[in-house]
Amino acid sequence: MAGGATGTGGHSVSTAYAALRTWLLAPSWITIAIFMLGPVLLMAIYSVLTKEFRGGVIWEFSLASYDQFFFDRGLFGDEPPKFHWTYLAIYIRSFVQASVATVLCLVIGFPTAYFIATRPASTRMVWLFLVTIPYWVNLLIRTVSMKFLIRDTGPINEWLIAFGVLDTPIKMINTDFAVQLGLFYSYLPFMVLPIYAAVERYDFALSEAAADLYASRWTTLWLVLLPAVKPGIIAGCILVFVPSLGAFLAPDLLGGAKNFMIGSLIEEQFKGAAGNWPFGAACAMVLLTMVLLAVFFYARQQAKVARSGG
């Protein structure tokens, strides 16, 4: 915080800009309110409007989009509603894939972050630097590189065939495995960095104390270290889970047409052949609700930690 140095002249530095506060905050407030909050609210309205063919909407209230999400009414929409899994299945699959990606990132990311944080200062910077670079490299470039690597005629398959290990290439691209690998690979640095920050602040005297009291290495990890760095782990999980859930590049470039995720479903309603804006808006609303719930749980967890931590 601003230190709380109160001046002699009656001005406190911590409130030096109090009179200007509104003006200082206004540019960001207005920009985000008009071009982000407003559009999201407009999207919510669009999700309950009637669709117009070839994009756009007719301003008439209709729950057809949400109806389409859950119920099948036949090709011409005149049959009795029948519950269907078509879209729900895409959401469930995306949810599972995002969860698996989060767990994989945690399993690899936690030891990595811990290892880096316990290096001596000189080598720690090198490790941190190496993990930070992929975080800054264009995600599209990274996904394309992964596609290049695992495609049927890519280096892995070609070299294995050249060495006589394989006769025919292993089918990796356009499979669920590829999407899963892509999500894991895309968001791995997002897991490492917040956990690293938490472990770096961790007081190892706690581990020493546990070991002195005859706790084993792994008991110490489970009962002392993990609870202490939990906020960092949760932050990492949110940072991996949220973008994985709405990911577009990994499923589109690595998964092909059969491995639809939420991102591709939504994109199709606006850019693809489907051209159903209200339905696309409704799909986006469902995704947004899922994400906001995750963020809400995270915030509540943080508040609990803050309360118990005093």
Place this chain on the structure above:
Amino acid sequence: MSFEWRKPSGRFNVRRYPGFVHLAIFCLIILYAPLLIVAIYSFNASTSITLWGGFSLQWYEEVFFGLESDKFKAAAWNSFTIAISAATVSTCFATSAALGMLRAGEFRGRPLSFALINLPLMVPEIVTAVATLIFFNWINFERGIGTILVAHIVFCIPFAYLPIAARLEGISGIYEQAALDLYATRWQAFRLVLFPLMAPGILSGFLLAFIISLDDFIITNFVKGAGIETLPTAIFGAVKQGIKPNIMAISTLLLVLSFLFVTLSWMIGRMGTEVKETAK
């Protein structure tokens, strides 16, 4: 650490977990293997995967002078213009917002204001993309460079805000107080004392916003007009027809650019901590 002297003899080192080093190395291999392999193949004179045709810069030549070079040059120009403009505007907004949030005392709407500034980080990109497209369509605003720029400014604000606010939080108020006590005006105290102390944070924020803008595919893809491409959308379009060697060369160039940026922001960060330490 400080308890080491009374460690029971022969007890294990509590800091070390067997196998963690292997997982850390595995992590680096996963992160780097695809990028390095593409970089290596971008210098291969042959288009074959298993045959090394010798070192060659022909694919780089193709990027700059080949058939598709005009398309990629135009896309790169758009990308850099948008990234520089979006980063500049969002850094100014974020700097001002950080002052308002951290140097203007407590106020009732503070948590709400914080949530609003960070809103673009919480909403999934695809949702932002859809919402922005719907909005521009609704107000009948023709899609083009302008719409991309506006969308980029919005999501760059929180990315610029975070490093700037982190830096500002670490600057004690005593320096400004000293300046004010010595009859500096508010403006002088800001310009000559606070701003130079904030500068590394502002620069970090700018670099982060720049890279984030340059990186964006999903939102740009939704709000760009027909015929206007940025580097990511142009690369995406080309990749749909297969990964050609010139794409590998472009990827490698962007990889080098990102590497330079991280190094730069790293050095700025170091510079910042030195200032902080001497200031203490």
